[in-house]
Every structure is written in structure tokens, then in C-alpha cells.
Amino acid sequence: MIEARGLTKRYGEKVAVEDLSFTVRPGVVTGFLGPNGAGKSTTMRMILGLDRPTGGTALIDGRPYRELAAPMRHVGALLEARAIHTGRSAANHLLALAQTHGVARRRIDEVIELVGLRDVAHKRAGGFSLGMGQRLGIASALLGDPSTLILDEPVNGLDPEGIRWIRDLLRGFAAQDRAVLVSSHLMSEMALTATELIVIGRGRLIQETSVADFVRAASGNRVHVRSPHAAALAEILVREGATVTATPDPATTRLPADPPGHQPAHQPAHRSGPTPDQVSAAIGTAETIEVAGLASARIGELARAGGIALHELTPRLVSLEDAFMNITRDAVEFTNAAPAGIGANR
Amino acid sequence: MSTQFTDPRDGRTITAPANGRDVADPANATGSANGTGTNGTGTASATGAVNAAGPAGDVVFLGLVRSEWTKFRSLRSTWWTLALTVAAMIGLAVLLCAMAADDGTTLDPEYADFDATAPSLGGALLAQITIGVLGVLMITGEYTTGMIRATLTLVPRRLPVLWAKAVVFAGVAFALTLVTGLLSFTVGQAILAGDDLSVSIGSPGAARAILGCAFFLTAVGLLGLAIGALLRSTAGAVSALLAVLLGLPMVVGLLPASMQSINRYLPASIGEVLISTQGSGNSFSPGTAAVMMTVYLVVTLVAAAIVLARRDV
Numbered sequence: 296m297i298e299a300r301g302l303t304k305r306y307g308e309k310v311a312v313e314d315l316s317f318t319v320r321p322g323v324v325t326g327f328l329g330p331n332g333a334g335k336s337t338t339m340r341m342i343l344g345l346d347r348p349t350g351g352t353a354l355i356d357g358r359p360y361r362e363l364a365a366p367m368r369h370v371g372a373l374l375e376a377r378a379i380h381t382g383r384s385a386a387n388h389l390l391a392l393a394q395t396h397g398v399a400r401r402r403i404d405e406v407i408e409l410v411g412l413r414d415v416a417h418k419r420a421g422g423f424s425l426g427m428g429q430r431l432g433i434a435s436a437l438l439g440d441p442s443t444l445i446l447d448e449p450v451n452g453l454d455p456e457g458i459r460w461i462r463d464l465l466r467g468f469a470a471q472d473r474a475v476l477v478s479s480h481l482m483s484e485m486a487l488t489a490t491e492l493i494v495i496g497r498g499r500l501i502q503e504t505s506v507a508d509f510v511r512a513a514s515g516n517r518v519h520v521r522s523p524h525a526a527a528l529a530e531i532l533v534r535e536g537a538t539v540t541a542t543p544d545p546a547t548t549r550l551p552a553d554p555p556g557h558q559p560a561h562q563p564a565h566r567s568g569p570t571p572d573q574v575s576a577a578i579g580t581a582e583t584i585e586v587a588g589l590a591s592a593r594i595g596e597l598a599r600a601g602g603i604a605l606h607e608l609t610p611r612l613v614s615l616e617d618a619f620m621n622i623t624r625d626a627v628e629f630t631n632a633a634p635a636g637i638g639a640n641r
Numbered sequence: 642m643s644t645q646f647t648d649p650r651d652g653r654t655i656t657a658p659a660n661g662r663d664v665a666d667p668a669n670a671t672g673s674a675n676g677t678g679t680n681g682t683g684t685a686s687a688t689g690a691v692n693a694a695g696p697a698g699d700v701v702f703l704g705l706v707r708s709e710w711t712k713f714r715s716l717r718s719t720w721w722t723l724a725l726t727v728a729a730m731i732g733l734a735v736l737l738c739a740m741a742a743d744d745g746t747t748l749d750p751e752y753a754d755f756d757a758t759a760p761s762l763g764g765a766l767l768a769q770i771t772i773g774v775l776g777v778l779m780i781t782g783e784y785t786t787g788m789i790r791a792t793l794t795l796v797p798r799r800l801p802v803l804w805a806k807a808v809v810f811a812g813v814a815f816a817l818t819l820v821t822g823l824l825s826f827t828v829g830q831a832i833l834a835g836d837d838l839s840v841s842i843g844s845p846g847a848a849r850a851i852l853g854c855a856f857f858l859t860a861v862g863l864l865g866l867a868i869g870a871l872l873r874s875t876a877g878a879v880s881a882l883l884a885v886l887l888g889l890p891m892v893v894g895l896l897p898a899s900m901q902s903i904n905r906y907l908p909a910s911i912g913e914v915l916i917s918t919q920g921s922g923n924s925f926s927p928g929t930a931a932v933m934m935t936v937y938l939v940v941t942l943v944a945a946a947i948v949l950a951r952r953d954v
């Protein structure tokens with residue numbers, strides 16, 4: 296369990312984290328998202344007492360990290376930068392960590408086994424590949440069988456088997472009613488692993504929500520509707536304030552991450568658009584339409600009231616990646632230039 | 642629906658579910674990866690929980706000393722620098738004593754006040770560098786590799802780590818330099834005996850000089866540890882330590898004669914007092930020298946502790 300209250304960190308002029316408050320609860324995997332430089336790693340270092348906050352506090356199981364008698368029992372951490380002496384073997388590294396808390400040697404063998412490093416346990420960590428180093432870091436985090444895991448980009452450098460292993464590990468860990476805070480830039484992976492989200496940008500909290508709500512909010516109540524009388528339905532829906540567009544081929548159409556014209560996906564419908572007649576004319580004989588601004592339940596009721604049969608009524612959700620990009624667009628510090636020639640084809 | 646592959650290396654079967662959510666049991670995933678995983682089920686084995694109480698106890702100082710000893714002994718650089726320290730002390734003892742034996746005999750008047758202990762402990766001049774570097778590496782090695790983050794995450798109070806390092810280092814360095822000092826003395830006196838220049842360990846000041854040598858070298862190493870904690874970089878800390886030990890006497894040597902009295906306060910001069918059997922008129926007594934060295938050491942260690950406690954890692 297982690298409680299951050301008003302965490303702030305300044306490095307000279309640079310404000311890395313500002314007035315950040317959130318709670319990481321046991322029993323769920325909480326994803327920690329934010330563009331590069333958003334302050335995720337800084338926040339984690341502050342929670343672990345490595346960086347002293349300029350303001351605010353972070354509590355672990357109700358107490359400041361520095362006051363824990365046995366930190367290893369409360370938190371297992373994997374930091375962004377490697378924290379392993381290159382000249383030491385994996386086994387000796389873990390032994391040195393274990394001895395600080397009087398952890399038995401048996402447990403060391405256990406975590407070595409668990410992360411699959413048995414064959415290289417007595418080799419110098421300096422010769423480890425990125426993924427092997429990451430596995431050793433995870434072994435270190437698990438050593439004390441902690442009640443909270445804090446992992447900064449744990450899948451960084453892992454092979455597909457390792458990525459899946461981490462996913463299962465974190466979900467299993469949460470299922471045992473322990474807390475997990477994990478940062479990653481791999482949104483597809485995050486969507487599979489986390490159920491709660493903390494999204495920050497430029498050091499500030501953007502959203503603290505569940506993955507489902509986050510995606511739903513970013514999807515802007517878009518509903519995919521198929522009906523033999525789509526044009527007539529569109530007329531009714533537009534009168535109710537919805538925005539309706541024809542979707543030519545439902546099988547292959549995907550909701551774009553960035554709708555043409557750069558309007559946010561959740562922009563509310565407005566009356567100054569085309570009239571219901573114009574919309575129904577535009578739709579013509581198309582059978583599928585996309586409706587924004589009305590919940591699917593309301594659409595269904597309106598269709599029934601209008602005596603219109605529905606063949607399909609599906610709320611459309613954007614991917615976590617698209618949702619993330621939409622919501623953090625304004626908080627991105629380091630944007631890429633579009634590669635030459637690609638944007639021109641649009 | 643899932644796809645099966647056979648790993649060409651050992652013929653084990655990997656099952657890849659077609660759907661990302663349809664995942665294999667984590668314990669089995671790891672178990673098959675290395676062949677001997679426990680076939681436990683569910684998530685308890687995913688984290689390898691030993692028992693409800695958990696494997697970790699409270700942080701106690703003895704545990705930190707054990708941990709620092711493990712860190713210390715498990716690096717090759719430790720054994721190299723220790724070997725170099727022994728080699729420097731014994732090697733220089735042989736060399737200096739052989740030269741002294743060549744040069745003169747008891748019949749020469751200038752050898753009337755010949756200090757037979759001095760050449761046999763002369764290796765301390767080189768050994769102070771190797772033992773100092775070892776002290777520096779004990780902490781800067783953690784900063785340069787990032788290990789310090791793991792260390793301080795487990796010991797967020799931080800200062801006990803510094804004290805544990807100091808205890809381990811002092812124990813090893815003092816024991817090693819004391820034994821090596823005795824050895825150097827014995828070997829050196831054996832060489833000098835050929836020319837009747839040798840003294841026994843019972844002669845005035847000999848045993849004290851051997852002890853003083855071990856004390857001084859240990860203190861230099863601890864000074865390196867403290868400077869390393871202050872500067873966090875190996876190159877910076879080694880340079881600073883060498884500047885204090887070897888550079889300062891040179892700088893003071895360039896000052897006008899009226900200021901030469903500063904010289905006796907320098908660690909290098911204090912070391913000379915501690916390692917020789919006879920004081921010169923211009924220097925402190927061995928007891929005072931030991932106290933002064935201790936004061937320097939404590940001041941530097943306290944500075945290191947303050948900085949370690951306050952600074953971000």
C-alpha cells in the first residue's frame with residue numbers, strides 16, 4: 296500500500312514532480328503512465344527514500360519508508376537504472392542483499408530459480424544481457440517476499456516469455472492482496488497487466504482511475520450501430536444531439552487514434568453541425584453508422600421508439616495506447632517530428 | 642486454442658496460448674524454463690512465498706556487517722589490491738634491507754643510529770596507496786555501478802551502511818597489515834642479520850612501529866572510504882587521497898622555511914612517526930600522532946556521514 300500526498304521534487308529550476316497525490320491499493324496492479332520525463336522514476340525514487348522530496352510525503356503501509364524496520368518486507372523495488380555491481384556474481388549480489396535482513400540462503404536459491412537465472416548464478420553480473428540484468432533486479436525485488444512491489448519498466452529488455460512471466464507474476468502478486476505499482480511504456484502490455492492507472496504528465500497528476508474508465512472516457516461514448524434503416528435512425532439521433540457519421544465498411548474500419556481535424560475523440564456533439572436531413576442524405580443507403588455523444592442504451596431506446604430494427608449496437612473503445620496518447624498529448628515534453636514524406640500522403 | 646512449439650535446445654514444449662489473456666500457470670512457465678521449478682500451483686509459488694511470516698527479518702547492524710563482508714570478499718578487485726598491499730610491503734622490505742645490508746656495517750660511524758626497523762617497514766609508503774584505493778573502491782564501486790541504490794533502498798537510514806563498511810574494512814585491513822608488517826619485519830631482519838645490522842622484535846620501539854604501521858595503513862584506507870563517500874567517483878577520490886598523502890608534503894616543501902612547521906601536521910609526517918622507532922626533534926610523539934590521525938579520520942568520516950544522510954542517491 297502506497298500513499299503519496301502532495302509529493303513535489305525540484306532539481307534546481309526544474310520541477311520534476313509537482314503536488315502529486317495518489318494511492319496504490321493492495322489487491323490490484325496499478326499502472327504508472329506518463330510520457331518521457333513525466334516524473335515516474337523520480338516519484339518512485341522518492342517513495343523509496345532515495346530522493347528527498349522537496350515537499351509532501353509518501354507513506355508505505357502507513358509509515359514513511361525511512362522509518363520501516365524491515366523495508367524488504369514491505370517493498371520490493373526494481374529501479375529504472377541498474378542497481379547491481381558489475382563485478383559480483385548474481386548469487387553473491389543476492390546474498391549481500393539478503394544478509395541485510397537476515398534472509399535465509401534457501402530463499403536466494405528460490406528467487407534465482409524463479410527468475411530463471413540458475414545457470415548463470417555464479418557468473419559476474421557485468422556480463423549479463425539487458426534481460427538477464429532485469430531478471431536479477433526482479434529477483435532482488437522478490438527476495439523479501441514484500442507486500443508491495445514497485446517496478447520501473449520491468450519488461451524493458453525481456454523476451455516474450457519473460458514479458459508474459461512478469462505479467463502473470465504481477466497479477467498473481469496482486470491476487471494475493473498485495474500492492475503493485477508498475478511503470479511501462481508498452482501500452483498493450485499495460486492493458487493486459489494493470490487494472491488501475493495513475494497517469495501523470497509534466498510531474499502533475501492527470502488521472503487516477505481504472506483502466507476501463509480511462510479507456511471509456513477517452514473513447515468519447517462512441518457507438519457502432521448497424522441497421523437496415525440507418526439513415527432514418529441517424530435523423531432521430533442527430534435530433535437528440537448526437538454526432539453521426541457513416542462508416543463504409545464495418546469489418547475493416549478502426550476508430551482512428553487521432554480523428555481527422557485533430558478534434559479530441561470525446562468532443563461533445565453540437566447543434567451547429569449538419570441538419571438531420573443532411574445527415575440522413577449523407578448516409579444514404581449505408582447500413583452502419585458511428586454515433587458519438589449518446590450512450591448505447593439511449594440509442595437502443597430511441598431506435599425502439601422509432602420502430603427501427605437494430606442489427607448491431609456496440610460501444611467502441613479505443614486502445615489504451617490511443618487513450619493514453621489523446622489524454623497526454625498536451626503533457627508530452629519531447630515530441631517527435633513526423634518522418635518526412637509520411638505526413639504528406641494524408 | 643493454443644500453439645505448441647518445441648524448443649530445439651532441450652526438446653521441452655512451450656505452449657503459446659493464442660489469446661493473451663489465456664495464460665499458462667506462472668509456476669509452470671518458470672519451471673519449464675529451467676527444468677526444476679516446483680510444480681506448485683496458483684500464485685503462491687509465483688512469488689515463491691516461504692511462509693506467512695515472510696523470509697525477511699528486521700535490519701540489524703550485524704546483518705549489515707555480514708552483507709558488507711559478502712560484498713567485500715566477492716569482488717576480484719578486493720583480492721588484487723590486498724595482494725598488491727602484501728607484495729608492496731614484503732617486496733620493499735626485501736629491497737630496502739638488501740640495499741642497507743650492501744651499504745654499510747655496524748663498523749661505519751654513520752650507522753651508529755641506524756634504525757633497522759625502518760627499511761623493513763618501508764613498504765608502507767607503497768602500501769598506503771593500494772590500501773587507500775581499496776578503501777575508496779569499497780564505496781565508489783557502489784556509486785559507479787548503481788549498487789548503492791539497492792543498498793540504500795534496503796537500509797534507508799543509510800548511516801549504518803557506512804559504519805558497517807568501516808568495520809569490515811578496518812577489521813580486514815588491520816589484521817592483514819599487522820600480519821604483513823610482522824612478516825616484513827622478520828624477513829627484513831633476516832636479510833640485515835647477515836651484516837649484523839638486525840634487531841629483534843623486542844628491541845625498543847620495534848613492536849610499536851609494527852603496530853603503528855598497521856594502524857596508519859588502516860586509517861589511510863578508512864580515509865579513502867570517507868573521501869569516496871564524499872566524492873562518489875573512484876578517480877576523484879583516489880586523486881584526492883593521493884593529493885593528501887603525497888601532494889601536500891610537496892606543496893609544503895615549496896613554502897618558505899618559516900612555514901615548514903606545518904609539515905608535522907600532515908598525515909604523511911604522522912605516518913612517518915607511527916612507523917619509525919625513534920622520533921625526530923621536530924615531530925610529535927607516537928601517541929600524539931595516533932590521536933591526530935584519529936582526529937583527521939573522525940572528522941572526514943563525520944563529513945561523509947552528513948553528506949550520505951542528506952544527499953539524493
Ligand SMILES: Nc1ncnc2c1ncn2[C@@H]1O[C@H](COP(=O)(O)OP(=O)(O)OP(=O)(O)O)[C@@H](O)[C@H]1O
Pocket residue numbers: 306309310311329330331332333334335336337338375
Ligand atoms: N537527478 C536529477 N537532476 C536533475 N533533473 C532530474 C533528475 N532526475 C530527473 N530529473 C528530471 O526530472 C524529470 C522527470 O524525470 P523522470 O526520470 O522521473 O521521468 P520519467 O517519467 O521516469 O521518464 P521516462 O519515461 O523517460 O523514464 C525530467 O525532466 C528529468 O530531466
Ligand SMILES: [Mg+2]
Pocket residue numbers: 335336337375447
Ligand atoms: Mg523513468
